[in-house]
Each structure stands twice: as C-alpha cells, then as structure tokens.
Amino acid sequence: xxxxxxxxxxxxxxxxxxxxxxxxxxxxxxxxxxxxxxxxxxxxxxxxxxxxxxxxxxxxxxxxxxxxxxxxxxxxxxxxxxxxxxxxxxxxxxxxxxxxxxxxxxxxxxxxxxxxxxxxxxxxxxxxxxxxxxxxxxxxxxxxxxxxxxxxxxxxxxxxxxxxxxxxxxxxxxxxxxxxxxxxxxxxxxxxxxxxxxxxxxxxxxxxxxxxxxxxxxxxxxxxxxxxxxxxxxxxxxxxxxxxxxxxxxxxxxxxxxxxxxxxxxxxx
Numbered sequence: 001x002x003x004x005x006x007x008x009x010x011x012x013x014x015x016x017x018x019x020x021x022x023x024x025x026x027x028x029x030x031x032x033x034x035x036x037x038x039x040x041x042x043x044x045x046x047x048x049x050x051x052x053x054x055x056x057x058x059x060x061x062x063x064x065x066x067x068x069x070x071x072x073x074x075x076x077x078x079x080x081x082x083x084x085x086x087x088x089x090x091x092x093x094x095x096x097x098x099x100x101x102x103x104x105x106x107x108x109x110x111x112x113x114x115x116x117x118x119x120x121x122x123x124x125x126x127x128x129x130x131x132x133x134x135x136x137x138x139x140x141x142x143x144x145x146x147x148x149x150x151x152x153x154x155x156x157x158x159x160x161x162x163x164x165x166x167x168x169x170x171x172x173x174x175x176x177x178x179x180x181x182x183x184x185x186x187x188x189x190x191x192x193x194x195x196x197x198x199x200x201x202x203x204x205x206x207x208x209x210x211x212x213x214x215x216x217x218x219x220x221x222x223x224x225x226x227x228x229x230x231x232x233x234x235x236x237x238x239x240x241x242x243x244x245x246x247x248x249x250x251x252x253x254x255x256x257x258x259x260x261x262x263x264x265x266x267x268x269x
Contacts, residue, residue, distance in 0.1 A: 001039070009060070012049065018057070077100060093115060095114040095116070104159075106129055106131055108120075108126060199230065201241045202241045
C-alpha cells in the first residue's frame with residue numbers, strides 16, 4: 001500500500017497544478033483504476049490529496065505542502081547562506097548581499113558589510129526592489145523560467161521607468177547579456193560611484209530563487225578584478241543553491257492583494 005501511495009504522490013507532483021484524472025494516474029503508476037481510486041481516497045482522507053469537484057481531477061493537497069515546508073532546510077535560505085556571505089566578505093573585503101525573489105520584487109535577506117560605505121537599492125535587510133533594478137535582482141530575473149520572466153517584465157516595466165536609464169529595451173538587453181555571461185555586473189551609473197556584480201542562486205531545478213551580490217566602489221571593480229569576484233560568487237552560489245528549500249517562507253510569492261495594490265501604484269517600490 002505505502003509504495004503505491006508514494007507512486008501516486010509522485011505522479012500527482014508531475015501533474016503539477018493541473019492535476020490528473022484517475023485513468024491517467026492509473027496508467028502512470030501501473031495500477032488498476034479501482035486500486036488507484038481507493039488509494040487516492042485514502043490520501044484525501046489524510047489531507048494529502050484533494051479532488052476538484054467540477055473537473056474530477058486530483059492534485060496534491062495543502063496538507064502535503066504544509067508537511068513539505070517543514071522538511072529540507074529548517075533554518076531557511078538566510079541561515080544556509082550566512083557562511084557564504086561571511087567567506088565572501090572576508091576574502092573580498094567588500095559588502096555582500098543576499099537577495100531572494102518575492103513575487104515581482106527582490107528582497108534583501110542579509111548583508112555582510114565591508115569596510116567601504118556602500119549605497120544600495122534595497123538600503124538594508126528587508127528592503128525591496130523591483131526585479132530588474134540592480135545587479136542582484138537582475139541576476140534573479142534573468143534565470144527565471146521564460147513564461148514567468150515575461151510576466152514580470154510586463155508588470156515591472158512601468159515601475160522601473162522612474163530610474164531614467166531603465167526601459168523595456170534596456171531591460172531585455174541586460175537580461176540577455178546576463179544569461180550569456182552567467183552573472184550581472186557593470187557600473188550602470190544609476191548609483192553614482194557605485195558598482196556591483198551578482199550571480200544567481202539556482203535551486204535543484206536550475207531556477208533562480210535568490211542571488212549573491214557584491215556592492216562596492218566603482219574603482220574597485222575594474223576589468224582585471226571582475227573575473228575573480230565572479231568566480232568566488234559562483235562558487236558560493238553553487239554550494240547554497242542545491243540545498244535551498246523550495247518551500248522556504250522567504251521564497252513565497254506575494255499575496256494577490258499586494259499585487260493589486262502595486263498595479264494601482266506602479267511606481268511604488
């Protein structure tokens with residue numbers, strides 16, 4: 001019974017939000033429809049599976065995701081990444097930021113401050129910026145799935161126009177550049193005298209959930225030093241990414257009512 005139940009859970013996970021009918025699930029796991037139906041309703045009784053009344057499709061239930069949220073990395077992305085921030089700050093002598101995707105924004109989860117006074121778009125821990133503004137959020141945006149990336153671009157373009165040099169053409173050009181290079185890094189001129197470089201933190205599926213970013217004086221990030229900084233960032237990001245818990249509360253989407261509010265006030269960052 002238990003191996004069959006887990007086989008069905010995995011088949012439902014593969015079906016994603018669309019769910020699947022009992023005939024599809026039976027075929028996927030090699031069971032009869034009667035057996036599949038009995039196991040599904042046992043899982044429904046435990047809250048692990050739910051059935052959409054109109055379509056009759058089955059999908060994973062909320063209790064399953066609640067259990068999954070408690071597994072993996074209980075300390076969360078910030079705790080996982082803290083040693084990497086400390087290593088980077090010590091080895092580079094620069095301020096290092098951890099930014100995570102949150103809906104249409106990037107939010108600063110942690111900072112390890114270097115010796116130089118740095119200005120950033122997020123200002124401090126908890127600060128938010130529209131995805132696409134600044135190196136860290138650009139690194140995240142560039143490595144999202146295409147459909148999600150397009151949705152964010154459409155929503156955020158009106159929000160980032162207040163930065164002058166940022167428009168849709170510029171944003172798309174930068175995204176393509178970041179995807180080719182594997183990092184975001186240049187002095188955009190938006191913050192005078194400041195420069196930054198960031199790499200995405202990719203989860204097990206290769207999707208960006210966060211970014212490690214270095215902020216520094218423009219004079220300290222020349223073409224000679226840049227490759228070394230990028231290499232150190234990538235090394236730490238590759239160590240953190242596979243351990244990231246996809247159910248970490250820091251990586252949840254923003255609630256719908258917040259998105260509606262942003263739509264009504266698109267320049268609010």
